[in-house]
Amino acid sequence: MQTGTAPAVPVFQQMAKTKDNSRNRNYIISLKAKGEMLSCFEKGFGYKRTATETGLTRYQVRYYHRRFASGDTAWAYKPSRDER
Numbered sequence: 001m002q003t004g005t006a007p008a009v010p011v012f013q014q015m016a017k018t019k020d021n022s023r024n025r026n027y028i029i030s031l032k033a034k035g036e037m038l039s040c041f042e043k044g045f046g047y048k049r050t051a052t053e054t055g056l057t058r059y060q061v062r063y064y065h066r067r068f069a070s071g072d073t074a075w076a077y078k079p080s081r082d083e084r
Helices: 031-042 047-054 058-069
Strands: none
């Protein structure tokens, strides 16, 4: 049993679903934002500063920073599913 006054909250909660039972797609990033991220990475910015500069979440930017660090830049030129 936990001590203290804060209620126990599950660490992982299921993502909210929309009316058509599909997942919420707030993670889709435009090609313009991807280009801005790439230019920040090429300037030597880390994922935290890039997130601040572009207005995206740190978690979204961190994913693309890891891909950039591994030498992959193809993501910056590919539109996401909803932009095609």
